[in-house]
Amino acid sequence: MNVTGHTRRAASIRDVATAAGVSYQTVSRVINGHPSVRRTTRERVQAAIDELGFRRNATAHALASGRTRAVTVLTANTTHYGYASILQGIEEAARAASYAVGIGVLESADEAAVAAEVQRASDAGGGLIVIAYDPAGVAALAAVPAELPVVGVVETPTTPPGGDRPWVWTDDREAAYEATRHLLSLGHETVHYVAIPSSTRRTSARTTGWRQALKEAGAPEPLPVQGSWGPAGGHTAGLALAGDPAVTAILCGNDDLALGVLRALHEAGRSVPGEVSVAGFDDAPHSAYLTPSLTTVRLDFTGLGRAAFALLHGVVEESAQIAPHPVSVPELVVRESAGPPPAPRPGPPATGTKA
Numbered sequence: 001m002n003v004t005g006h007t008r009r010a011a012s013i014r015d016v017a018t019a020a021g022v023s024y025q026t027v028s029r030v031i032n033g034h035p036s037v038r039r040t041t042r043e044r045v046q047a048a049i050d051e052l053g054f055r056r057n058a059t060a061h062a063l064a065s066g067r068t069r070a071v072t073v074l075t076a077n078t079t080h081y082g083y084a085s086i087l088q089g090i091e092e093a094a095r096a097a098s099y100a101v102g103i104g105v106l107e108s109a110d111e112a113a114v115a116a117e118v119q120r121a122s123d124a125g126g127g128l129i130v131i132a133y134d135p136a137g138v139a140a141l142a143a144v145p146a147e148l149p150v151v152g153v154v155e156t157p158t159t160p161p162g163g164d165r166p167w168v169w170t171d172d173r174e175a176a177y178e179a180t181r182h183l184l185s186l187g188h189e190t191v192h193y194v195a196i197p198s199s200t201r202r203t204s205a206r207t208t209g210w211r212q213a214l215k216e217a218g219a220p221e222p223l224p225v226q227g228s229w230g231p232a233g234g235h236t237a238g239l240a241l242a243g244d245p246a247v248t249a250i251l252c253g254n255d256d257l258a259l260g261v262l263r264a265l266h267e268a269g270r271s272v273p274g275e276v277s278v279a280g281f282d283d284a285p286h287s288a289y290l291t292p293s294l295t296t297v298r299l300d301f302t303g304l305g306r307a308a309f310a311l312l313h314g315v316v317e318e319s320a321q322i323a324p325h326p327v328s329v330p331e332l333v334v335r336e337s338a339g340p341p342p343a344p345r346p347g348p349p350a351t352g353t354k355a
Contacts, residue, residue: 011052013147019048024147069099070126071312074117076106076136080229081255081284082301086131086153089305097313099126106136114139122148127312129153134197151312153304155198156205156326166315168307168327175297175330176209179251179279182295182332184217186277187340188249193224194237194261196253206253206281227257234260242268248276248341255280255287258294262337273339283333292336300328 013031017024022045029037030045037045048054071094077083087103094101104121106114118140121128128150130141144150152167161167183191191214198204207224214221225240227233234257241247242265252258258280262272270276272292280287283298307327 011054072102072121075131085301086305089302093306093309109135172205173209176206180213183249190219231260238264255284277338295338298331
């Protein structure tokens with residue numbers, strides 16, 4: 001049996017299966033001491049393990065033996081509202097199922113750093129949930145070994161994923177579409193957009209929904225202003241938009257950006273909603289208590305976390321069929337920060353000459 005020529009990356013259970021000419025399920029039975037494997041097959045698999053230097057993963061072994069009830073969440077952020085609410089939902093659902101929860105923080109999207117964090121999470125035992133809202137999370141989701149149970153919390157996919165991708169998501173595209181339609185319905189000629197970063201592509205689902213609503217209405221399509229995740233980015237974007245008197249409606253990629261935009265408009269002397277309407281995204285707890293209170297789109301991030309754990313739990317405990325799916329329907333929450341555009345100012349009086 002020739003098993004040379006493999007790459008320098010750590011050998012996976014599928015590498016062993018290929019080298020030994022068996023299924024990866026057979027390799028799993030061998031490394032877990034299952035009695036149903038024939039001696040000759042066991043010896044062939046063991047030879048491949050020795051040749052490849054395969055290291056049995058603690059998670060896979062623990063799950064097969066039923067001794068570990070734990071989940072590790074890999075995330076690049078634990079403080080932003082969406083991330084923190086997802087973590088809350090995972091923790092609540094895991095606690096109800098008597099699972100322990102660990103958190104691995106992805107400090108960089110660097111390949112080696114991501115691989116090291118994924119390995120630490122795998123060695124801890126239990127299933128994995130990856131919050132893939134940023135480049136580090138996307139890289140981590142792709143780096144999880146195929147034999148480990150993992151669920152991804154992802155941006156709205158461009159097309160529905162297959163059953164081999166255990167993902168959950170919120171329908172950001174529909175949410176942005178509804179928020180933009182609401183602002184247009186108030187009489188605004190168009191809606192400007194301050195965008196959050198996208199994890200995997202130049203155009204996020206939120207940007208796509210915003211643009212779709214403008215196209216359907218025949219409204220002008222201004223270039224989106226690229227923001228960050230927090231109020232500082234919204235403040236910078238808001239100052240740029242505030243200087244343009246034609247800007248009468250702004251949709252923000254999250255409520256923290258909206259907070260910064262509101263401050264920038266105040267500093268520029270433009271009233272909200274008298275001169276400019278502002279809408280946010282997510283319905284973070286502070287949104288209802290701003291002055292004016294913020295019109296926004298409510299997304300159930302806590303429910304998303306619960307759904308992610310439920311999907312993982314089903315795969316681990318019940319060998320359930322993978323069912324990638326969106327979670328919850330976005331809800332437009334109308335508050336004080338959005339209203340009709342300002343009335344056009346009267347022009348100068350007409351002048352004429354006497355006959």
